[in-house]
Amino acid sequence: GENVEQHPSTLSVQEGDSAVIKCTYSDSASNYFPWYKQELGKRPQLIIDIRSNVGEKKDQRIAVTLNKTAKHFSLHITETQPEDSAVYFCAAVRPGTSYGKLTFGQGTILTVHP
Amino acid sequence: EAQVTQNPRYLITVTGKKLTVTCSQNMNHEYMSWYRQDPGLGLRQIYYSMNVEVTDKGDVPEGYKVSRKEKRNFPLILESPSPNQTSLYFCASSTPDRRRETQYFGPGTRLLVL
Numbered sequence: 001g002e003n004v005e006q007h008p009s010t011l012s013v014q015e016g017d018s019a020v021i022k023c024t025y026s027d028s029a030s031n032y033f034p035w036y037k038q039e040l041g042k043r044p045q046l047i048i049d050i051r052s053n054v055g056e057k058k059d060q061r062i063a064v065t066l067n068k069t070a071k072h073f074s075l076h077i078t079e080t081q082p083e084d085s086a087v088y089f090c091a092a093v094r095p096g097t098s099y100g101k102l103t104f105g106q107g108t109i110l111t112v113h114p
Numbered sequence: 115e116a117q118v119t120q121n122p123r124y125l126i127t128v129t130g131k132k133l134t135v136t137c138s139q140n141m142n143h144e145y146m147s148w149y150r151q152d153p154g155l156g157l158r159q160i161y162y163s164m165n166v167e168v169t170d171k172g173d174v175p176e177g178y179k180v181s182r183k184e185k186r187n188f189p190l191i192l193e194s195p196s197p198n199q200t201s202l203y204f205c206a207s208s209t210p211d212r213r214r215e216t217q218y219f220g221p222g223t224r225l226l227v228l
Contacts, residue, residue, distance in 0.1 A: 001173065006156070034216075034217070042221075043204060043219040043220065043221055043222055044157065044204070044219050046217065089156055089157060091157075101147070101159060101162050101170075101172065102147075102157075102159065102217065103159070103173070104149075104156040104157040104158070105156055106154060106155060106156040107154075107156045107157075
């Protein structure tokens with residue numbers, strides 16, 4: 001089955017700096033890659049996603065890039081703010097299994113220091 | 115308000131005592147899933163369902179059962195809970211409509227098995 005590796009497991013930055021989280025996946029047939037943010041004590045919420053026919057997608061301060069050849073995708077957060085502190089999860093979806101079946105990475109704890 | 119609800123939110127039980135965690139969604143979503151979240155392991159899918167009476171195993175199905183008799187409900191059953199099932203559980207729902215495919219997560223159920 002699909003396997004998703006996420007790095008780093010923890011990331012500490014100063015307010016205003018950029019943060020980058022990377023994920024690799026094993027199944028070259030995977031074609032949908034969402035990112036979730038989970039604040040302390042809350043449920044995961046989708047923040048951005050990308051499909052395999054697109055190389056990059058941006059939404060204000062966050063962006064996601066995808067390299068299908070290398071089978072990795074990354075989350076970029078610019079001008080970080082303390083409220084960006086949370087656990088971030090990447091995920092991958094294989095076609096044929098429907099969007100009901102996600103394989104998640106292990107998560108990255110992002111801390112943004114004021 | 116569109117939402118996924120879970121009950122109970124917190125549960126302490128003893129080994130071997132059958133329990134059920136309920137999940138309900140009001141968005142008429144076809145897909146529903148159960149995940150468990152453990153430190154350092156991310157979110158792992160237990161079971162998923164693509165529609166009424168259609169369920170399939172996720173990555174960690176051992177020790178769990180599910181049923182999907184109605185579209186809105188997807189209960190998780192632990193017939194004989196064991197301490198290694200102590201975890202944070204999330205139910206999620208989604209739709210195959212690519213315009214609205216976000217996975218909506220419930221608030222989570224924290225389970226402690228003694």
